[in-house]
Amino acid sequence: xxxxxxxxxxxxxxxxxxxxxxxxxxxxxxxxxxxxxxxxxxxxxxxxxxxxxxxxxxxxxxxxxxxxxxxxxxxxxxxxxxxxxxxxxxxxxxxxxxxxxxxxxxxxxxxxxxxxxxxxxxxxxxxxxxxxxxxxxxxxxxxxxxxxxxxxxxxxxxxxxxxxxxxxxxxxxxxxxxxxxxxxxxxxxxxxxxxxxxxxxxxxxxxxxxxxxxxxxxxxxxxxxxxxxxxxxxxxxxxxxxxxxxx
Ligand code: ADP
Ligand code: ADP
Numbered sequence: 217x218x219x220x221x222x223x224x225x226x227x228x229x230x231x232x233x234x235x236x237x238x239x240x241x242x243x244x245x246x247x248x249x250x251x252x253x254x255x256x257x258x259x260x261x262x263x264x265x266x267x268x269x270x271x272x273x274x275x276x277x278x279x280x281x282x283x284x285x286x287x288x289x290x291x292x293x294x295x296x297x298x299x300x301x302x303x304x305x306x307x308x309x310x311x312x313x314x315x316x317x318x319x320x321x322x323x324x325x326x327x328x329x330x331x332x333x334x335x336x337x338x339x340x341x342x343x344x345x346x347x348x349x350x351x352x353x354x355x356x357x358x359x360x361x362x363x364x365x366x367x368x369x370x371x372x373x374x375x376x377x378x379x380x381x382x383x384x385x386x387x388x389x390x391x392x393x394x395x396x397x398x399x400x401x402x403x404x405x406x407x408x409x410x411x412x413x414x415x416x417x418x419x420x421x422x423x424x425x426x427x428x429x430x431x432x433x434x435x436x437x438x439x440x441x442x443x444x445x446x447x448x449x450x451x452x453x454x455x456x457x458x459x460x461x462x463x
Contacts, residue, residue: 222256222257224256224257225254225255225256225257225290226255226256226257226259226291226292226311226391226392226424227253227254227255227278227289227290227291227292227311227392227424227426228254228288228289228290228291229251229252229253229254229274229277229278229284229287229288229289230252230287230288230289230290231250231251231252231286231287231288232248232250232251232252232253232274232277232284232286232287232288232289233246233248233249233250233251233284233285233286233287234246234247234248234270234273234274234277234282234283234284234285235247235285244285246285246448247270247273247448248270248273248274248277248284248448249447249448249449250287250449251270251274251287251445251448251449251450252287252450253274253443253450253453255392255424255425255426256424257391257424258422258423258424259424259425259440259441260418260424260425260427260438260439260440260441261425261426261427261439261440261441261442261443262427262429262434262435262438262439262441262442262443262456263275263426263427263428263429263442263443263445264428264429264430264432264435264442264443264444264445265430265444265445265446266430266446267430269445269446269447269448270445270447270448271396271428271430271445272396272428273448274445275313275394275396275426275428276313276394276396277289278291278311278392278394278426279291279308279311279312279313279392279394280296280299280304280307280308281313283297283298284297291307291310291311291392292307292310292311292391292392293310294307294310306339308339309335309339309388309390310388310390310391310392311390311391311392311393311394312335312385312388312390312392312393312394313385313393313394313395313396314378314381314382314385314393314394314395314396314398315381315396315397315398316396316397316398316400316401317401318369318377318378318380318381319369319377321381322369322380322381322384324368324369324370325368326368326369327365327366327367327368328355328360328364328365328366328367328368328369328372328380329348329351329365329366331369331380331384332351332354332355332365332380332383332384332387333347333348333350333351333387334384335384335387335388336350336351336387336388339388340388348365350387351365351387352365354383354386354387355383357383357386357417358379358380358382358383358413358417359379359413360372360376360379360380360383373406374401374402374403374406375402375403375406375409375410378398378399378402378410379410379413381398382398382410382413382414382417386417386421386423389421389423390423391423391424392423392424392425392426393423393424393425393426394425394426394428395414395425395426395427395428396428397428397429397430398410398414399411399414399434400429400430400431411434411437411438414438415437415438418438425438427439432460435456435460436456436460439456440455440456441453441454441455441456441459442454442455442456442459442460444459
């Protein structure tokens, strides 16, 4: 099974329950029910499950975008269970998240260079020329021409925009990346290119990853282990080949 004996965990979620407040007097809705899950150093854990099973909720909680109602969350050595947003901010340079729609987390008035360089400006005291060099290097890694830094996100194709989001997420060399269906809004042929690039970057840079997807082909291609969510509960965790063979 997938119960690895290791000490180098990058993400530990321990008996996590996450409830959304009920609206109009209805009781809270428990989207995640007592889930324990870990991601090891350098590992890609695929998180699968039907739409509405709680994948995004769990992913957002792993990076502190959503607080657990009970349980514990430790990421890159920091216990973020009850952390304030002010204290979460400096810790966030070690972990980040990419979303299905990169446009949802970028400012359309910022240029590509500003967008990709922002984490460096926020989290480091690097000087402008070294930031520029690092941004150009990162753009080339995701196959966006380095001299496009003055362009705007709306000038890019869907696949290019997703690669821009990946460049921004990886520019600080995070230890953990939570990827929430980063390719599912793209055309199938574009999906394949972005996934190949993602796989290559993960192998090169070695970041750990919680990769959310509903696509078992994606899991087979990328994930070392797979966790299966159903109605907010974890029903299976194991090595990819074992889990796919059983399903
Ligand atoms: P998935 O990513 O697997 O599709 P989600 O984590 O988005 O699942 O949602 C899990 C459940 O929580 C769904 O029933 C969804 O309707 C509910 N949910 C998600 N976000 C909210 C919210 N902000 N408020 C209330 N309920 C929510
Ligand atoms: P700032 O960028 O100044 O820290 P916010 O905290 O409001 O401002 O976050 C800006 C954007 O980053 C928002 O779209 C938010 O959803 C997203 N975000 C916040 N925390 C994280 C995180 N841990 N990983 C990825 N994105 C995040």
